[in-house]
Amino acid sequence: MAEDSVPPVDQMALATLNDDVSTPFVKAQFSDRVLIRTILSRPDGGASLAGQTVKVGGWVKTGREQGKGSFAFLELNDGSCPANLQVIVDAAVAPLGQLVQTGTCVHVEGLLKVPPEGTKQRVELRVEKVHHVGPVDPAKYPLPKTRLTLEFLRDFVHFRPRTNTISAVARIRNALAYATHTFFQNHGFLYIHTPIITTSDCEGAGEMFQVTTLISDAEKVEKELIKNPPPSEADIEAAKALVKEKGGAVAQLKSAKASKGEITASVAELNKAKENLSRLEERSKLKPGIPQKDGKIDYSQDFFARQAFLTVSGQLQVETYACAVSSVYTFGPTFRAEHSHTSRHLAEFWMVEPEIAFADLKDDMNCAEAYVKFLCQWLLDNCIDDMEFMAKNFDKGCIDRLRMVASTPFERISYTEAIKLLEEAVKKDKKFENKVEWGIDLASEHERFLTEVLFKKPVIVHDYPKGIKAFYMRLNDDMKTVAAMDVLVPKVGELIGGSQREERYEVIEKRILDMGLPLEPYEWYLDLRRYGTVKHCGFGLGFERMILFATGIDNIRDVIPFPRYPGRADL
């Protein structure tokens, strides 16, 4: 009755070609083909595999018929690496016309062989059997062979991963995500899933998306009322009269000492009349529109019985875990309902937020620096082919930048020192659009000047004026600055923002009040300081910013699979 269970023999045979991963566990690829990467990424470019029969699948990048239509060359890509496998199909094996169209999906079996000398490839596949073809009508396919702009591709988010650039970004993004988990797991951090739907407003910032079922509930009620109009006053009065009448009948029978059967029947009629009345009264309460109370929306009728939002940061919530299991991080989507149409903002983006107990600002900076270095080294070790593609097509210097960041100690300067350096630059005729003076929030132009021009390497600026930072950052002894730090890197400016958190109950309570915020929504956060408080710190890294930094791509909409911004949320 049962079929074979894993690993089936045929898959294990295929798996021998997939040996580039170093796990001791099952290696089957769960697919009737080998990944092209496992052929082409060998040190010899796959040449030593010549003579082996394999199945591969992928999409045709370019194809051309040759020898007067007697055979065809296909450049086949399956997304596992930037390189294409050269595939040769004889006209005797399959009709060539539809195979050569860009975008065609083919699933073929054949012999790996060393190509004639003088060609670029180290190995090519001579097809013996075509298992499947997913054809393309080139007149209609939206992604022709010609070079397309990233902006054009944003209108085809469902096809753009078939392009060289977007698939390379997907592999780099994947690598950075796994590197993130690997780094924090290796250092004993627990991955915590902080909530997406929240009833806390992290920074009192506003600009949050609301999550609600009130509108759809109201629409349901409206549809219902059109189908079944609510009862009129007269309907209800009539139902009331009926209850009274049936009640009277019961009383009469009882006082007349009627039979038990008669009384029971009469009581049943009374109950029916009562039920009918209460149903009508219930329905008469149904009002079209969103429920109101005292002139305001009645959120007690919303799904969570209160107003709910999409999170802007998991920090405050993950602190509850840091103050219990000590080293934690969160990595998930966050949201801002800002009407920003810039190349640096998304309405939905991913953040990495570690939080460390028994640690201060210096530990925080050490962790941030080690993490960024680890990410850069990981890309150099695991994605060098994709990085070479980026260097060739988008940003000549991107590989050197990764090397530099992975190997150079970050500069660390206080905010006060940073302001001094900027003021000195202004004296030497450097022009900034924004005025430089102690107390300002550093603008992007200042940050990039520090990291790109002055130090030419990553810079950590620490100890900012308290007036420009959030209430939860720890007040320094000078009473003027807080233990905050930002990591600035060439190309994108601020990559990381973090701080030591204020762990002293009286100090943080005063900070909240001084900022004019209400205490009530923060009671749970204050509780962490009331009971078993701990010195702790953390930071946030904007994941898409890291990808911009690594790849040199300019627009953040091109480094997330499904970008969300004002007016657009395709799919």
Add this chain to the structure above:
Amino acid sequence: MAEDSVPPVDQMALATLNDDVSTPFVKAQFSDRVLIRTILSRPDGGASLAGQTVKVGGWVKTGREQGKGSFAFLELNDGSCPANLQVIVDAAVAPLGQLVQTGTCVHVEGLLKVPPEGTKQRVELRVEKVHHVGPVDPAKYPLPKTRLTLEFLRDFVHFRPRTNTISAVARIRNALAYATHTFFQNHGFLYIHTPIITTSDCEGAGEMFQVTTLISDAEKVEKELIKNPPPSEADIEAAKALVKEKGGAVAQLKSAKASKGEITASVAELNKAKENLSRLEERSKLKPGIPQKDGKIDYSQDFFARQAFLTVSGQLQVETYACAVSSVYTFGPTFRAEHSHTSRHLAEFWMVEPEIAFADLKDDMNCAEAYVKFLCQWLLDNCIDDMEFMAKNFDKGCIDRLRMVASTPFERISYTEAIKLLEEAVKKDKKFENKVEWGIDLASEHERFLTEVLFKKPVIVHDYPKGIKAFYMRLNDDMKTVAAMDVLVPKVGELIGGSQREERYEVIEKRILDMGLPLEPYEWYLDLRRYGTVKHCGFGLGFERMILFATGIDNIRDVIPFPRYPGRADL
């Protein structure tokens, strides 16, 4: 100017105790202490570390003064493992009264030593210096030493990770998340971030949360209108009259051939009057309430210029990547606005959804089986101490269950066979609440009977009637069933649902229409079949269900850090 960069020498020294992770990269713990796990989880229970001076931090589980107040024993836990470190503090080192309260945070330095014979511990810490105490007022702390129910703890989501159970769940959850990434990365899958905010309704299921800024925008307008009431008709008429008057003045000056200066001044006044009018007209359009058009809500004014929702599944979107880069998975939050108050439903939960190109239903089952086995083996290899805690406190059989699943081939039967087996059981007097006949959706009682009673191991049921499954599942040649599969496991029933996807354009178009769904919202999904279509399959695993299965915990609200369900979204 710069401070030291990582890794600082003192941290590297501490790191020598953290050598239980096998990465070649920086090992600093980014904290001024060692993790208690790195002491107690050694094969010798830490005994060989005796004589070393270390710093540790954590929260006091229990404390007691001894020797007439001359010293205190503390059981210290830092969340890195279920075991506590026994800590001894002399009264000469610190006042003992506040140290011994449950929940107190302490950060201490001392000498590891072997305790006197006859005690349970293999090593204990004799404190030489107390660096920090975060006290607790036991009269007010909501988590006293007594055993608390999981239900009670749900009212304190910000403190409950300090309990043995919730911190063990956090470590198991973390392990399963990292195991998930490791499994798919090792098999060449790319991690794709599918969108949280979506304009597609995956299964036409309804019950979605709406994401909007219309309500907050309307509230802003209302506030504004209270502060600055909109212009009256008379205001606008007056402004119009002024424009006319100023226009007349310009015309008059022009026909009178007045000086350029006079005309310019007059035109400026006219322009000012026009601007004022258009501002007033703009403001007069401001209406309180949510914008309407043709009697319906005008979603063109919402943030994304159309109605938007929280995703119920990343499957359809991740298929766009499978049909481009071939082996992918998504792991993220998903949402259902169902008013379910059961122990198995959450409004926000996490799903793992792999999608494999060039693969059919058998490949899908192979992948699902290998993945579940890998997760079970991972917990046995990496979380045995937490699993022992679960076995002791929640589910005696949970470790045996993991061992059985990791090592036993899953039974595979068709739906039709499953129905036959259930019918045979009914004939032998097995009672089910739901009727058994071909065509029904298997109820939980049927699923659990198959996996727990009949086969006593995981069962994969495949090839279900098309009538009870989604439109995207591939139609079998019998035209009655689809290539779907569910993985059933003891304790929770359905753990995984998956299918081969319909890759044939004509077939899927007909299925959508047959189900009465509109084609338009699925055009992008149909495009994947129109151009370069590929045989592919995938499945979804409910991550919290996997944790319930592993731990034996009964209520899903206790296996996610911040549970969201009707009426509740704390923090």
